[in-house]
Amino acid sequence: MDLPVNRFKRAIKSGQQQIGFWCNLASNISIEILAGSGFDWLLLDCEHSPNELPMVYSQLQATMENATHPIVRPPWNDMVVIKRLLDAGVQSFLIPTIQSADEARQAVAYTRYPPNGVRGFAVATRASRFGRIKDYHKRAIEEICVLVQIETQKGLDNLEKIARVEGVDGVFIGPGDLSAGIGYLGDQGHPDVQRVIKDAIKRITAAGNLPGILTPDENLAREYIKAGCVFTAVGSDTGLLARGSEQIAQRFKESK
Secondary structure, X not given: OOXXXXXXHHHHHOOOOXXXXXXXXXXHHHHHHHHOOOOOEEEEEOOOOOOOHHHXXXXXXXXXXXXXXXXXXXXXXXXHHHHHHHHOOOOEEEXXXXXXXXXXXXXXXXXXXXXXXXXXXXXXXXXXXXOOOOOHHHHHHHHOEEEEEEOOHHHHHOHHHHHOXXXXXXXXXXXXXXXXXXXXXXOOOOHHHHHHHHHHHHHHHHOOOOEEEEOOOHHHHHHHHHHOOOEEEEEEHHHHXXXXXXXXXXXXXXXX
């Protein structure tokens, strides 16, 4: 059995735009439905979602027959959490609240076996297909993708240093926390926030890395892509369910 190819990592490295969708429902059923919808990647969230390891495990299984690539956001830049997700077969990570080059280096180290990192060794996990992938422990690094999330003023201040850390494959701008951190809580569309975001996209690119972002606003998404974002999430399962169901209910209430 061969090592699964990380299509997402290879696509962004070649400059191909990857359109994604945010998943907060903590459901393997919703993931299976969304995995067949045509998105390049799905973000399985463990930070702002009641998602735990056994649930993530089943969500990874739910994506297997589709081309959509699962990316997992752990609740924190935590070695133990990341180790367990790696063993479950996660190849791509979005690490939240990275504020310095040292924190970025830690995130990378957590995904690598010694001597390149500190990942714990286990023989027969799902990641190695229960020991069936030959030389998994020597080759795993080839298909691991580490994305770091910038969402504070301190992160912005250290942006170029973070983007240049070896092993950081992409830099994701977290517009919610970032807008709050610069004084515009809940107002991601404010012109000042937009200026900061678009400037950050340019800075990430100039530093030799690949920028990404999330927004459910189609116009903003297209602006960010035009500005240089290479991996762009354009909506969420909770948003789709809430707004879509509200619209249906409202249409029938108005027709009474």
